Amino acid sequence: MAIISRIGRKYWKTRLLYIAMYAFLVTGGATMVYPFLLMISGSTKSAVDIKYFDAVPRFLYDDTWLYRKHMEGLFNESVSALNFAYGTDCVSFERIEPPEHVNEALAREFREFLNVADLPGFASTFGYLHTPVSRTIPHHLRGFKKELQRRYGGDIDAVNKALAVEFIDWNSVALQAERYLMRRDKPTDSLFQREVDAYKAIVPLGQRYVFSPEGYFKREFIKVTYSTDIATYNEKHGTDYAAYDQVRLSQVYPADKTEKERNDWEEFVRDTLAIHWIRADASATSVYRGFLKTKYGRIDALNRDYGTDYASFDDVPLIDEPSMGGSALTDWESVLAGWRDPDTDTIHELPVTSLRVHGPDFMFRDYLQEKFGTLDAVNEKLGTSIADFAEIGMPQRDLHYLYFQQNKGMLRREFATRNYRTVAEYMLFHGRGIFNTVVYCALQVMIALLINPLAAYAMSRFKMPSSYKILLFLLCTMAFPPMVTSIPNFLMLRKLGLLNTFFALILPGMANGYSIFLLKGFFDAQPQELYESAQIDGASEWVLFWHIAMSLSKPILAVIALTAFTGAYTNFMFAFVVCQDEKMWTLMVWLYQLQQRSGQAVMYASLIIAAIPTFLIFLFCQNLIMRGIVVPSEK
Numbered sequence: 001m002a003i004i005s006r007i008g009r010k011y012w013k014t015r016l017l018y019i020a021m022y023a024f025l026v027t028g029g030a031t032m033v034y035p036f037l038l039m040i041s042g043s044t045k046s047a048v049d050i051k052y053f054d055a056v057p058r059f060l061y062d063d064t065w066l067y068r069k070h071m072e073g074l075f076n077e078s079v080s081a082l083n084f085a086y087g088t089d090c091v092s093f094e095r096i097e098p099p100e101h102v103n104e105a106l107a108r109e110f111r112e113f114l115n116v117a118d119l120p121g122f123a124s125t126f127g128y129l130h131t132p133v134s135r136t137i138p139h140h141l142r143g144f145k146k147e148l149q150r151r152y153g154g155d156i157d158a159v160n161k162a163l164a165v166e167f168i169d170w171n172s173v174a175l176q177a178e179r180y181l182m183r184r185d186k187p188t189d190s191l192f193q194r195e196v197d198a199y200k201a202i203v204p205l206g207q208r209y210v211f212s213p214e215g216y217f218k219r220e221f222i223k224v225t226y227s228t229d230i231a232t233y234n235e236k237h238g239t240d241y242a243a244y245d246q247v248r249l250s251q252v253y254p255a256d257k258t259e260k261e262r263n264d265w266e267e268f269v270r271d272t273l274a275i276h277w278i279r280a281d282a283s284a285t286s287v288y289r290g291f292l293k294t295k296y297g298r299i300d301a302l303n304r305d306y307g308t309d310y311a312s313f314d315d316v317p318l319i320d321e322p323s324m325g326g327s328a329l330t331d332w333e334s335v336l337a338g339w340r341d342p343d344t345d346t347i348h349e350l351p352v353t354s355l356r357v358h359g360p361d362f363m364f365r366d367y368l369q370e371k372f373g374t375l376d377a378v379n380e381k382l383g384t385s386i387a388d389f390a391e392i393g394m395p396q397r398d399l400h401y402l403y404f405q406q407n408k409g410m411l412r413r414e415f416a417t418r419n420y421r422t423v424a425e426y427m428l429f430h431g432r433g434i435f436n437t438v439v440y441c442a443l444q445v446m447i448a449l450l451i452n453p454l455a456a457y458a459m460s461r462f463k464m465p466s467s468y469k470i471l472l473f474l475l476c477t478m479a480f481p482p483m484v485t486s487i488p489n490f491l492m493l494r495k496l497g498l499l500n501t502f503f504a505l506i507l508p509g510m511a512n513g514y515s516i517f518l519l520k521g522f523f524d525a526q527p528q529e530l531y532e533s534a535q536i537d538g539a540s541e542w543v544l545f546w547h548i549a550m551s552l553s554k555p556i557l558a559v560i561a562l563t564a565f566t567g568a569y570t571n572f573m574f575a576f577v578v579c580q581d582e583k584m585w586t587l588m589v590w591l592y593q594l595q596q597r598s599g600q601a602v603m604y605a606s607l608i609i610a611a612i613p614t615f616l617i618f619l620f621c622q623n624l625i626m627r628g629i630v631v632p633s634e635k
Contacts, residue, residue, distance in 0.1 A: 043604035044416050047133035048072045048093045050600055059415055063408065067098050070404050070411050073138060074127035074207060076177035084181060084215040086397045087245075089228055099401050105382045107398040113367045114205055121197035122187035122276060123360055124210045125178035128414075135599035137422040139414050140207070144199050145173050163192040170429045180274050181216040183333075187276065188325065206403020209396055213277045213359040214249040221268050222247060237261055248390050252356045266352050275333050276322050277359045284354035285318045291335045291348035292316060365389045419605035426594050427609075431582050433590040440505050440575075440586055441568045448564035449557060451510050456519030457545050461531075471520065474513030486574050493578055504578040505586075509567060515560045522556045523549055558621055566614055 037055040044057045048068050052058065058065040072093040075081040079090055090096055114124075128138040149170070152158040156167055167173050175196065179185055187193070200208070223244070226233045230244055237260040241247055250257070254265055269278055280288075293313045296302040302316070303309055305327040310316050323329045338349035369389055372378045378392075379385055386392060404411070427433055459467040477485075489508045490499075498504045530548055539547075550557070572588040579585060591610055595603045 039604050039608060043419050043601055043608055045601040045604075046072060046131070046136070046415070047077055047599070050134075057416075060412060064098060066408060066411060066415075067401075067404055068093050068096050069415055071096050071400075073131075073415075074209065074400060076127055076130040077133045078177060078179075080220070081177065081179065081209070083219045084212055085209045085394075087212070087215045087218060087393060089219070089223070098404075099397055102398045102401055103383060103395060104398070104402065106384065106395045107402055109368065109371075109382065110364065110395050110399055111205055113364050114210070117360075117363060117367065119210070119360060119363075120187075120276075121193075121200065122178070122180045122211075124200070124208050126200050126203040126208045128207065129175045130177040131599075133599070134601060135597065136419050136602050137425060138418060140199075140203060141173075141175055142418075142421065142425070144175060144196070145170060147199055148173070148195070163195060164190065165192050171426055179211075180276065181211055181213065181220075183272055183274055185274050186325070186329070204403065206400055206407070209400070210360045210394060212361055212394060212396075213273055213357055214361045214393070216273070217249040217268055218244060218247060221272055222264070225264075237264075249357065249361070250390075251358075251362045253353050255353075269355055269357065270337050270349075270352075273357070275329070275336065277357055278322075278336065279320070279356050279358045280318060280336075280350050280354045281356070282318065284350045287348065287350055287354075288318055288335055289313050289316055291339060292331065294341055294346075294348060295331070295339070361394055364394050365392050368392060419602045420609065422598070422602050423591075423594065423606045423609050427587065427590065431585055431590060433585055433587040436584060437569065437587040439502060440571075441565050443502060443506050444509060444568035445561050445564045447506060447510050448512065448515065448560055452512055452515040452560060453519055453550060453553070453557070454545075455511060456516045456523055457549055459516075460520045460523035461541075461544075461549075471513075471517060474511075474516055477513045482574065486577060489574070490577055500579050500581040500584050502584075505568075505571070505575060508574070509564075512560075512563075515563065518556060519553065519560070522553055526552055562617060562621065565617065569613060 034055065038053055041054050041057050042050070044059075045052075046069055049058060049065060059069050071082060075085070077093075079093060082088065082093075082096075083090055126140055128140040129144070130141070131138055148159055152162065156170055156173075159173075160166055178187075180187055222233065226236055228244070230241055230247075233244070233247070234240055238258050239261070249268075250265060254262055257265075292302060296305075299310055299312055302313070307326075319328065319332050322332055335348055336350055336355075338347050340347050368378055372381060375386060375389065378389075384392075458464075459470065464470075485508070493499055493504045493507070498507070526549065530552075531544055534544055534548060570588060571586065572592060575586045576589045576592075579589075587610070591606045594606055598606075
């Protein structure tokens, strides 16, 4: 019977009460839903937008924020890599704005140049392979792993053997962002690097960027030394440039520039720029051979180190392209920077006028000059207004922005799901966490539905004089938190030799005082006539327990099962203490390990994924669970 009659509901005060109650309930619901939406939103974030607490991530509806996240992923969360490639002075991905004007014709020519130029592998790299700040697994790192798994049948040992690497498991396979611009950065020719270069070749050009020696010269050498103020640069060099855009890296020694500019060029080429971007013409041959003769003395000593068979030092050719390693590369770097003879104190170094910079910047200019011939033809065909081929830079920003415009949907899907994919991949390929958790939860639920009902049935059915004392003793166990009981439990299990087994996980939680208390109350409320009639028909005690008591107790058993499942599924600390062997770690332990080595967004994603099983069980069993909560109180 309703508390308020139908007629009473029409009274304005009653309606006002109803409105107030519903408003209170809606507000309470919102206070629960909004934090959950923030967590879902946070699970899609990266370093560029993690500090913004939005119920709906900005990149889903704002193209500018999507572009910022794309730039962050493309340049592997390195602002300096972006500045080198674009020639900009950006300080944060958060402040990047899309270009106002894009020269599509020039971008198409640059794309064609990249397709036909046959650049070496170290001339470029690709994005979405390394996230040092967000600490997640980006798109191309996942793709590279899948390619290795396809080629080697998913066997990490086969990968280690074939590529001469030592990965512990698939989750330890990682790639570092390449950066072959500094002198210390030297490409390698290992088997693993060849696999990386092979994968790089199939990455779309819109997700690759080419290393720019000129961009590195301006951003890391000139602006770091003389500040970003062009007036300071002009004062130091005696020049009158209007902006840094007019400062260029000359391909050869700039004899027509000021002395300070010439000194900057020589210092940059001899000591700073990566060795693989530097060449020398034939005029340096005699100096190079003289250096080798002074250092090695005899040709057989050089042959032994180089693995060659030259008859004399006059047969040693000038290096056209530096090797990937070995004594030849070391010697070339020494004579380039200047090698001091320890006996005579004489310095051997290549003449500065023989040096030149060989990089994609100059190769692209040569490509345009060869294709179009004159500046007028370039300006007419490409819509530019340059006065010198030296003014042409690589239009990487235009090329990347065109790719971004064409792939917004794919990028949004990637950013919305990559943290979840990181968690899923970690759980699938890291130990036996899923298997152990399934077995542990299943056994815990089965035992909880057997031990607790038997104990409660015995106290309810046979009315022992000490039933309430036993029940009080069982309820007293609830006064001690699990952290207190974990120590004696651990000591007991260690004495029994059960550590790192499923017994260690299951035995301490077989019986639960609160579950027995609930079940006893439920059994007490059942009609005794059912038992008496069944006994008259010859039913045994087991039949009474299984077919009558248990059949009528499905709602409360559902609550017990859910409690046992939740306790086992969320068990972290005790499971980690009694099972320190990684082979016995449950899902919660692995997720904790993942959270320690991942970013905040991945942590949010792991919490959401971890909550799914419990949510699904409650969703599909809510009627039974609610009956288990309501029916005992009604009885």
